[in-house]
Amino acid sequence: LRLRKFLKQAEYKYNVGIQDLVFKPGRSLTEFMDFRIFKGLFQLDMLKDIRKHVAEVSSHPKLKAILEFPVLFLGALPQNTPALYSLMNYADMSLGTWYPMGGMNKIIEGMVSVAKEQGVKFRTSTEVTGFKYxxxxxxxxxxxxxxxxxxxxxxxxxxxxxxxxxxxxxxREYSPEYWEKRKMAPSSLLFYLGVKGKVNNVLHHNLFFDYELDQHAHEIYTDPTWPTKPLFYASAPTKTDESIAPEGCENMFLLMPTAPGLSGDSEEVREKYYHLMMDRLESYTGESIRDRVIVKRSFAYSDFKSEYNSFKGNAYGLANTLDQTAIFKPRL
Ligand SMILES: Cc1cc2nc3c(=O)[nH]c(=O)nc-3n(C[C@H](O)[C@H](O)[C@H](O)COP(=O)(O)OP(=O)(O)OC[C@H]3O[C@@H](n4cnc5c(N)ncnc54)[C@H](O)[C@@H]3O)c2cc1C
Known part of the structure; x- marks a missing residue:
C-alpha cells in the first residue's frame, strides 16, 4: 500500500514534470510562472529529499536501495536529490521498461528513416572542428x-x-573555471560481452545490490575514487530478443557507475573490475561464464572522451541538480 501511494505521487510528478518542465526550453523564468507549478511545489516534492521520501515506503535496506538506485545516475546523493525524481521510479515501475526488438539501434534506424523521408541528409564520421562567423x-x-x-x-x-x-x-560563453565548477553526472565502466551458450539464472535486467549503496555513492560523489565494492547492472537482452546474438549465445553487458573525471582507466584497472563483477555474476548464477566469453569490449573514461568528446569522460551529461536545471543550464 505504501509503495502504491509512493507511485501514485510519482505519477503526478511525472505528468507535471514532462508536460510543464521538460518540454520548456528553459530560457526564461517566466516559462515557469505557471499556477500548476507553484501549486505543485509541495506536491512535486522539490523541497524534500528522495532518501526521506523512500524511507516512508520501507525501512528494508534492499528495498530502499532499489528505489534510490535510479537517482544515482542523476548526479547527486539520494539525500541531496529532490524527491521530485521519484518520477523515475514511476517511469521504471509503472510505465515499465521497454525494449525495441532488434536492439536499441532500431530506435536510431527509425529516427534516421523518418528524418530521411523529410529530406534530411546525414554526414557521419565528419568531425566538426570549428565555426566561421x-x-x-x-x-x-x-x-x-x-x-x-x-x-x-x-x-x-x-x-x-x-x-x-x-x-x-x-x-565562448563561459570560462574554464565555470566548467570546472559544473557538477557532472557519473561516468561508467562497461563491458560488452558475447557469451557462447546460455547464461542461466539471469533476467534481461539484473541489479547487483550485494554491497552497500551508500559506500558506492560516497565514492562517486563525496570522495571521487575508483569504487571498492561497486554495485553494478548486468543486462542480458537476449533473454527478450534472441535475434541479437548467434543461435544459443548470450549478448550481455555489465555497467558499473563511476565518479566523473577519474584518471587511470588502464587495461589493468578495467580487468580488475571485470573480474570483480564476473566473480559475483558467476557466484550468483552458479555457472562459469568467463571461459565462454568469445567477444569482449570495454568502454570507460578515455573512450567517452575519444568517441564523444565528453567532458571528464561523463556518461550522462550535466548532473540533474536543481542549480543546473532549466534556466540554470549553460546557454550557448
Ligand atoms: C551506458 C549508458 C546507459 C544509459 N542509459 C540511459 C537510460 O537508461 N536512460 C536515459 O535516459 N539515458 C541513459 N543514458 C544517457 C543517454 O544515452 C544520454 O543522455 C543521451 O544519449 C544524450 O543525448 P545527446 O543527443 O545529448 O548526446 P549524444 O547521444 O552523446 O550525441 C552527441 C553526438 O555528437 C557527436 N559529436 C561529439 N563531438 C562531435 C564533433 N566535434 N563533431 C561531430 N560530432 C560530434 C558524438 O559522437 C555523438 O554521436 C545512458 C548512457 C550510457 C553511456
Whole structure:
C-alpha cells in the first residue's frame, strides 16, 4: 500500500514534470510562472529529499536501495536529490521498461528513416572542428570533411566541447573555471560481452545490490575514487530478443557507475573490475561464464572522451541538480 501511494505521487510528478518542465526550453523564468507549478511545489516534492521520501515506503535496506538506485545516475546523493525524481521510479515501475526488438539501434534506424523521408541528409564520421562567423553569427561549420554554410546551427555534442573546443575563443560563453565548477553526472565502466551458450539464472535486467549503496555513492560523489565494492547492472537482452546474438549465445553487458573525471582507466584497472563483477555474476548464477566469453569490449573514461568528446569522460551529461536545471543550464 505504501509503495502504491509512493507511485501514485510519482505519477503526478511525472505528468507535471514532462508536460510543464521538460518540454520548456528553459530560457526564461517566466516559462515557469505557471499556477500548476507553484501549486505543485509541495506536491512535486522539490523541497524534500528522495532518501526521506523512500524511507516512508520501507525501512528494508534492499528495498530502499532499489528505489534510490535510479537517482544515482542523476548526479547527486539520494539525500541531496529532490524527491521530485521519484518520477523515475514511476517511469521504471509503472510505465515499465521497454525494449525495441532488434536492439536499441532500431530506435536510431527509425529516427534516421523518418528524418530521411523529410529530406534530411546525414554526414557521419565528419568531425566538426570549428565555426566561421560573420557579424557575431555562425555562417558555416568547419569539419574534417570540408566546410558547410548554414542558416541555423544546432550543436548536439557535449556542452563543454562546443563552448571550449569548437567555438572561437571570442565567442565562448563561459570560462574554464565555470566548467570546472559544473557538477557532472557519473561516468561508467562497461563491458560488452558475447557469451557462447546460455547464461542461466539471469533476467534481461539484473541489479547487483550485494554491497552497500551508500559506500558506492560516497565514492562517486563525496570522495571521487575508483569504487571498492561497486554495485553494478548486468543486462542480458537476449533473454527478450534472441535475434541479437548467434543461435544459443548470450549478448550481455555489465555497467558499473563511476565518479566523473577519474584518471587511470588502464587495461589493468578495467580487468580488475571485470573480474570483480564476473566473480559475483558467476557466484550468483552458479555457472562459469568467463571461459565462454568469445567477444569482449570495454568502454570507460578515455573512450567517452575519444568517441564523444565528453567532458571528464561523463556518461550522462550535466548532473540533474536543481542549480543546473532549466534556466540554470549553460546557454550557448
Ligand atoms: C551506458 C549508458 C546507459 C544509459 N542509459 C540511459 C537510460 O537508461 N536512460 C536515459 O535516459 N539515458 C541513459 N543514458 C544517457 C543517454 O544515452 C544520454 O543522455 C543521451 O544519449 C544524450 O543525448 P545527446 O543527443 O545529448 O548526446 P549524444 O547521444 O552523446 O550525441 C552527441 C553526438 O555528437 C557527436 N559529436 C561529439 N563531438 C562531435 C564533433 N566535434 N563533431 C561531430 N560530432 C560530434 C558524438 O559522437 C555523438 O554521436 C545512458 C548512457 C550510457 C553511456
Amino acid at each position: 560573420s557579424n557575431g553569427r555562425i555562417i558555416s561549420v568547419l569539419t574534417k570533411g570540408g566546410s558547410f554554410t548554414a542558416d541555423i546551427v544546432v550543436g548536439g555534442a557535449d556542452y563543454h566541447h562546443i563552448d571550449q573546443k569548437i567555438s572561437s575563443p571570442e565567442y
